[in-house]
Amino acid sequence: MIEEEESVVGTCPPPRKSDVLFGPGTDWQANACVSGIDNVMAYQDGYRRGAFLLAEYVCDAGEGQDFLVYPIVYLYRHHIELTLKSIISTCCSLISYKLTAKELDTLGRHDLAKLWSLARPLLNPTCKLGGSPALPTEDLEGIDAYILQLHTNDPDGQRFRYATTKSKGLVAKRLSSLPPNLRHINIRGFAIALEKLSDYLDSLDMWFGDLIDAKSQFDNRTLHGTAR
Numbered sequence: 001m002i003e004e005e006e007s008v009v010g011t012c013p014p015p016r017k018s019d020v021l022f023g024p025g026t027d028w029q030a031n032a033c034v035s036g037i038d039n040v041m042a043y044q045d046g047y048r049r050g051a052f053l054l055a056e057y058v059c060d061a062g063e064g065q066d067f068l069v070y071p072i073v074y075l076y077r078h079h080i081e082l083t084l085k086s087i088i089s090t091c092c093s094l095i096s097y098k099l100t101a102k103e104l105d106t107l108g109r110h111d112l113a114k115l116w117s118l119a120r121p122l123l124n125p126t127c128k129l130g131g132s133p134a135l136p137t138e139d140l141e142g143i144d145a146y147i148l149q150l151h152t153n154d155p156d157g158q159r160f161r162y163a164t165t166k167s168k169g170l171v172a173k174r175l176s177s178l179p180p181n182l183r184h185i186n187i188r189g190f191a192i193a194l195e196k197l198s199d200y201l202d203s204l205d206m207w208f209g210d211l212i213d214a215k216s217q218f219d220n221r222t223l224h225g226t227a228r
Contacts, residue, residue: 044082048198051075055191065187072187074160076194077112077150081157083201084115090208091122094129094215110157116147123204130211139200146197153182 007014024031036042054072058065085107092099099107106114120143124134154160164174 040086044079044086047075047079047082048202051079052191052195055187059188059191069185069187070160073154073185073190074157076191076198077154077157077160079198080147080150080194080201081110081112081115083198083205084112084119087201087205087208088115088119088122090205090212091119091126094208094211095122095125097122111151111155112147112157113151113155116143120144126208126211130207143197143200146193153179 005013034042051072054068054075058068058072088099088107091097103118106118120140123140127134158165159177162177165177167173167175
């Protein structure tokens with residue numbers, strides 16, 4: 001006889017219409033605050049944290065790698081995408097650069113190569129505005145290499161999200177999302193590399209954000225005649 005709380009098709013209790021999916025629970029430590037003051041940063045940082053925790057589990061437990069590799073790569077990649085978009089927007093505001101219609105279209109898409117190509121020339125002018133020297137060439141070349149590898153294996157941010165993709169042409173058919181020559185990914189090495197990339201871009205993003213705050217304060221003092 002099946003116990004009342006057991007599902008007929010699994011070991012978990014079955015869904016019930018009285019179950020509440022969105023809202024607080026009695027175990028307050030598990031209550032997540034959403035739509036907070038810095039919701040944009042929560043999205044951006046949350047994907048990186050999720051990827052890191054999954055990678056840490058795989059490396060510590062030595063299991064689940066063939067399944068968790070997909071969310072790990074997807075989450076890290078999405079974090080990089082959001083960070084690049086944040087950097088672009090902030091740099092444009094600081095150096096008064098007006099994006100063209102084509103660049104705005106790029107900003108709304110998921111192509112890391114194009115996003116990096118848009119962000120790269122904005123970095124040093126922004127550094128100069130902040131009173132700092134240009135970024136080291138070897139740093140930028142390192143980011144070039146990382147972005148190229150990410151873009152080559154996942155050009156649209158969907159290849160680790162879905163197992164298949166639709167082919168182009170008159171007769172559409174489902175194709176494997178990943179390149180046929182991609183057979184292995186070392187999760188430890190990938191996570192270490194993406195943490196390095198994330199650290200670098202996150203630091204730029206935070207620094208440029210501080211410059212935005214300083215500029216806003218200066219403009220506000222100037223407006224009220226208190227600037228020195």
